[in-house]
Amino acid sequence: MKNVLSKTLEEYCSSLSTQSGDALNAIERYTYTQMLKPQMSTDSWQGSFLTMVSQIMSPKYILELGTFTGYSTLCLAKGLSSEGKLITLEVNAETLAKTKAQFQSIPEFNKIEFLNGAALELIPTLPNDIDLIYIDAKKDEYHDYYESLIPKLRAGGILIVDNILWYGKIVDSDKDKTTQLIHDFNVRVFNDSRVDNCILPIRDGLQFIRKH
């Protein structure tokens, strides 16, 4: 697999972007000592971007698909308005229970609702008028997440989707199934008159989407 940016450039960007605090460092330690696939977690560089977007928006309602160990959950929750809440969805009950336990001592804990279940089943049960959405769950469901969430996103709301350059494989002429799916997703977003978008080569690539 190719990296989107060289390791040297990634390290440069990461080292000169706002660093994680103690709580995020503790989640990172937990992820790398306890989880089988720790690389699934958002890192400090991408996390600093998510926090900044959230802080600029000061959202009342954030939705995240794919909690894992909660690194991106906390990055996003840091920008919530004083009365704001974040709902995060995770299909793996054991992962979610352990993550929730890790969060008990974090000040943002009371603003976060941890829901166990498959995203496509839970999304229809969620309230509308979401300010900020972060999608980081099952790649082959990206199209369905998008179609079910755009109506729930408020006008002017932001949707961020992770892994949309798929380790740089997105530009391969001979694409495997997942790569083709993600490419089709990027084309779908580009052609959607309901939104504006910008692809950002942060880590594995972020779709940054604004609903009109």
Ligand SMILES: C[S@@+](CC[C@H](N)C(=O)[O-])C[C@H]1O[C@@H](n2cnc3c(N)ncnc32)[C@H](O)[C@@H]1O
């Ligand atoms: C890449 S990880 C998320 C990483 C996390 N956002 C972070 O940055 O630390 C993807 C997570 O999505 C969860 N997941 C996979 N399919 C899902 C689904 N259909 N609904 C909800 N969560 C799902 C996986 O169990 C996994 O924990």
